[in-house]
Amino acid sequence: MISRFIKGKTYVFIDASNIFYSQQTLKWKVDYKKFKKYLEKETNLEKIYFYSGKVGDNLKQNNFLNKLKNLGYIVKVKEVKVIKVSSGVYEKKGNLDIELAVDLIKNINKFNSCILVSGDSDFAVLVDEMKKLKKRVVVLSTRGHISRELIERAKYIDLRKLKYKISYKKQNPSKLEGNLE
Numbered sequence: 474m475i476s477r478f479i480k481g482k483t484y485v486f487i488d489a490s491n492i493f494y495s496q497q498t499l500k501w502k503v504d505y506k507k508f509k510k511y512l513e514k515e516t517n518l519e520k521i522y523f524y525s526g527k528v529g530d531n532l533k534q535n536n537f538l539n540k541l542k543n544l545g546y547i548v549k550v551k552e553v554k555v556i557k558v559s560s561g562v563y564e565k566k567g568n569l570d571i572e573l574a575v576d577l578i579k580n581i582n583k584f585n586s587c588i589l590v591s592g593d594s595d596f597a598v599l600v601d602e603m604k605k606l607k608k609r610v611v612v613l614s615t616r617g618h619i620s621r622e623l624i625e626r627a628k629y630i631d632l633r634k635l636k637y638k639i640s641y642k643k644q645n646p647s648k649l650e651g652n653l654e
Contacts (some may be wrong), residue, residue: 474635476515478611478628481585483516486573487546488591489525491618503632504641506544511638512588519584521546522576526553526567549576570595581606588612589627592619600626 492503505523512518523541527550528534542548553567570593577587577599587603589596592614600623603610610627612619619629632639 474515475512475588475611475630478609478630479516479586479588480609481517482519482583483512483586483588484519484577484580484584485512485521485588485590486577487521487523488570488573488589488593489523490567491591491593491614502641503639505541505546507641508639509544509546511635516586516588520580522549522573523547524549524569524573526551526565526569528553528567549573574599577603581608585609586611589623590614592623594620594622597622597626 509518509521512521523538523546525538525548527538529552538548538550549569549572551567551569551572553565555563556566558564573591574596581603586609588611589600590613592612597620600610600612604626612623612627612629613632613635614623614629615632619631623629
């Protein structure tokens with residue numbers, strides 16, 4: 474499906490927080506091993522970046538990030554900050570939009586196509602610049618998590634269309650037990 478909109482060397486930039494909230498809406502999770510294999514099949518995948526806020530020494534999160542690294546993802550993390558918004562109200566911030574944009578610009582001459590996995594309107598100006606340089610841009614996100622600005626500027630593909638190719642499926646315990654007999 475994506476191959477129709479991609480040409481040449483492809484870089485992928487994943488905004489983890491956007492995917493996290495999309496998964497809550499979708500009620501299914503992305504299997505990042507399947508996702509990478511799908512991209513390798515559909516594109517001339519050169520690099521795949523993953524940007525995520527990190528919460529201290531969270532073992533589960535660290536294991537997940539290490540798994541991504543072992544799969545060949547370039548993982549960029551930043552410690553989540555807790556910011557006081559008002560009296561007794563705190564907000565967690567772990568935004569890596571600038572890091573994503575900097576990496577994209579540093580690599581702009583190394584790819585022909587870019588897949589941006591985010592719906593954040595902050596990336597609209599970045600998409601405009603890529604298009605000026607004749608780069609193909611595909612945005613992957615989910616309705617309710619994609620800005621109008623990105624829909625207007627790039628080819629948008631809803632993650633729902635890729636569910637059966639990239640979703641994580643838990644092993645059914647009864648099937649596992651059946652294999653033991």
